[in-house]
Structures are given as structure tokens and as C-alpha cells.
Amino acid sequence: MLRGKSRFEMNEKPLIRSLNHRLFVKAVREADLEKYSVDVLKKFLFKIGITNFDEVTTFSKNAREWLNSHFDAGLPKVLERLRSKDETIKLLLDCNGAKSESVLMNSRGKRTACISVQSGCKLNCVFCATGKLGFFRNLSFGEILDQVLILRGDASIDRIVVMGMGEPMDNLDEVIPALHFLTSKDGYGYSRKRITLSTVGIVPGIERLANSGVGVELAISLHAVDDNVRSAIIPMNSKYNIEDVLKASKLYASKANSKVTIEYLLLQDINNSEDDAVKLGRISRKYLMPINLIVFNPTEGIEFEPADNLERFTKIVSDNAIAVTVRRSKGKEISAACGQLVMRGA
Template structure:
């Protein structure tokens, strides 16, 4: 589903034709071109041949039915996972992948342990969203939020991720508001700097997970290239330019980063007006143990008593290995 190829196909046609075609695809959510009744029959036939839009994927549904994981097949035989989270309110959030595998090798993450295979193309990112948009259409619902928190480090595939976001946001594309799109990074400083200059109001999240470089380097090897002080300097610049809030994700790992001392060290970093912390309960992927609920509660209280804004992420999809840090695909 190569968008550039689609645009090339329409280069000699009036502009409205491409817009109409893109709208059928991203808003009409057709499953194949025969369903695009507004397009002439010969064009539908040509599109069917040159630009097939069928997506091959399998779904796994959690017991509570609130999380659906999709394993989507790619042309080269690889596969990626994306996750739909159906919130109790009306939100439907899709967590998408930006790479096959991931080069960042975070020790708590199943994707990181797969190694890195390749960046996803723009349409391979969009396919994940289309897959769930079509899924939800059947029950008269829509995707309301997209988060780049699946497999891979989005800022290591910056161009394709941003190109996909532009189509998501475009009025002839998915037409999803920029404020409903979030990108999460381990702290790739060059990426944060570029992101600060994008004229879009997309949300930025930083996977911090430790308040000091020693602990962070142990669980996230990327910290050696991007230590905390460099990341926070880039984030401060981003905040200055955009005046937007930034979320710092903090995975609670028992005996690793969850002590009172860690909380106090985190306070020192987070005491800034537009910073807030999102605590995440760990989903076992083999190496670490999750912090007990009582420890998370205490950790949260320490931060809050110092005036830090803290949110806690709701658990989704642990039973189908679709929760944070659990996404991984084996080569077929």
C-alpha cells in the first residue's frame, strides 16, 4: 500500500480524483477498491491491480475484550504487532510499531530482545491503523487516539513516522487531530530537536524509567549515548518552543528503580511546570519482577507530596502479550 505509488498513478488526473480516492481509503475504510463506488469502474480495476489494499493480519483478543492485538504480515515475510485499547469512556487508542524489532535493546522489553530488522515504510505504519479502523467500523466505532509506543524507536525512523503522522492528520487522510497523536522515545536527542520544529501539536513522551544514569544505563543501553541531562536539555528546548506538556514514562521494576531514594531523585528532575510522570506497572517479560501495588502507591505519594503531577497507566492486554514491553514477533 505505497502512497507514493498511488500519488504517481494520479499524476495526470484532476486533483479531486486523488482526494476522493484517499478519502475512500482512509475515511470510507473500504476493504477493497470494488467497494469505492464513487470511483469509475475502470479506475477501480486499475487500483485493484496496481495498488491492492487488503491487509493480512491475525487478531488476539484479551479476556476482558478491551485489548485486541494484531499481528500484521508484511510483504518481506516479517510481521509487526499493533494493539487496540478500548477505554471505558469512548476512546479507542491504537498503539503502533515503527520498526521491525528495535535497535535500542532495553533489557525489560521483549521487542528489544528480538534485535533490529528494519524500519517500517510509511504505508506499513498506516496499515496498522487502517487494520483497526476497519475493525472498529464494523461496530460503528472509530479510532480516537494513536500512540507510537509499539515495537521500535520512532525517532530512529523519523522521516517515515512523520510522513505517516502527516497522513493521519491530513483532512484527506484519517483526519485525526494532532493532539490525539503521541510519540514516545527513549530520548533520541536529535529526534527531540527535530520534533520541536514540527508545526504540529503532537504529544511527546519520554521513556525515562530511572532517575540516575547508572540505573538507566543498566536497563537501557541507549542511555550511554543519550544520558539524562542531554535528554532533559533537549526536552526543555522543546517545551520552550512549543509550550506543550511532556510525559515521562516510568516503568516500576521491583528492586531496580522503585525505592524511596529513586522517587526523591526523580522529584529533582521533574520539578518543572510542564513535566508530568506516568507510572507503568511492569508486565513480566522474563527478567524483572513488577513492583507490588503497595510500592507503586508509595512511590506515587512521594512524588505527589513534592507537587509532581503523576498519572498511572491502566493495564491492557497482559494475557495476550499485548501490554507495554511485551510486543515481539518471531521471524517466519
């Protein structure tokens, strides 16, 4: 189940963290605060982690009282916190009635946070546990940032990947302000090279992100080199095909002056032929994008198998591509792939 009871249904004060960005800005202005106070409040809520507006000592007493009487500053509830043998931590959060997942992975002492942007997803990619859950709602920019805030309670974070539940290009009104806060000096101050956003490739979204000025790195979930195969596993491909997505990504790379990587989930008898490997390598060379091969993590209810020719496939891609890396799943025993934890409780 993606959905619990929201505070609105329970007749409680709304959570300020769940307001969308437009309403958040409006709330600050209605508290009779100046425009710059929007950034001040973001910092107190999403970086310092206050849960009561009285802690914003730079605001007037009247403004604090107004905020306290209209909103709750409480954090999302942590419904589950799991830790695997490889020190992966996975959280299941209740964001005002919407469930979402966040993961903290540890690789040779470097920690990467994987965060969600939606509760569920509309796009229904057939290999994805989140796709099977359906869509409940977009997460607000605050609910996206809260995941970083909460995960930082476990350890410092070196890198952030927007690769959890949901398609970021389907929620850019919230994702862009969240990325601005993560990269701004007044926010978390992460270098844009330390943040990667993953997308199946919604072309207008890629263009909008390129124009937004956030300039984070992009990972394109290609997962096939043939449009028929890709449309069968990623329905959005029938709207924006492989060439559309790669061309938009190339423009993104030059406009945002940022790296774009091609992600390729290896699925047995679907996309792992030697011919696929050659074509994938050539795409990498043509568009000057490195390849990240992903080993499929078998998931209950999803009828795919990991490819049995990883080594050979990698060798052929590497003979043709500009660069190739292989990514294996972390935290297998705690269902760390996106959507698995919610699915388990569904």
C-alpha cells in the same frame, strides 16, 4: 519470527501500502496524476480502506488501470486477533512479510489505539519484549496508518499512542507523514492533543519532530534518574543521556506548544528507591513535566519484577512532582505489552 516471505520474493505485485512515503509519492506521479492526488489516494487507501484502485472514481480510467497493473491495494493480513476480559483487543499483523502488533484498549468507554512503527526494534532496552526480538524493518507510513484503519473496524478510536513495537525517532521519514495524515482535515482529523508519541529520547529525532509541525504530545521513556542505571537498561542513554533528553524535550514542548510527559517503568531493586522517587519528582518540577508511573507487566524471558512499593513511591513522587499518574497493564492474559505476541510465536 519477525519475518515471513515478502511479495517481492513470491514474485507478486508490490503492495502499495508497503511503499515508503517517497516511493508512494513517486508512484502517484508515475500514474500521471497531479500532486494533489497523493492526498486523495491516501484518503481512499488509509481512511476509506479500498482494496482495488477502481474504487478511486475521481481518478481517470488510465490512472486506475496503471495503478492496478503495478500495485496491489490489499490490506495487511490479520494473523491473530485476541480479546481480553477487560475488552483489550490485540492484533498481530503481517505487513508484507513483516510482523507487527497493534492494541485497542478500553478505559471507561474511551478507546485508545496503540500502534507500532517498526517490525522489531534496534535499541534493545533490556525490559522490553520487542527489544529481545531484534530488528526486521521499518514499517511504511501506510503500514502505520493501516493499523488505525483496521482497529477502527472494531470500535471508534478516541486516542492514539505511538507506543507499540519500535522507536518512532528511528523511523521519522515514515512516522511524520503518518502523523500528518492522522491530524490533517483531509485525513483522520484527530486533534494533536489526542496523539502521543513515546520515545527513549533520540535527541536529533526530537528536534526534527519539533520542526515538522505535527505537534503531537510526547512521552519520554525515562525509567531511571541516574545515568548509570539508565544506560544499563536503555543502551541509547550512553549516546543521549538524561540531561540531553530532558533539555531536548523541554525545547520540544515550547516549540511544538505541546505537552511532554515523563514515563517511568517501576522495576524492583532497579529504580524504585525512595531517593529515586524524590529525584524523579524534582525532575518533574524542574522541567514542568508530569510523571506517568508504569507498573511492570512480567514477561517470560525478561528478568525483572514489578516494584513492591508502588504506593509509597507514588506518594513521594507526588509530594515533589507537578503531577503524577499510575498506569497499569491492560489485556494481561492476551500478552498485550508490545512484542509479547510476536515473541510467543517466535
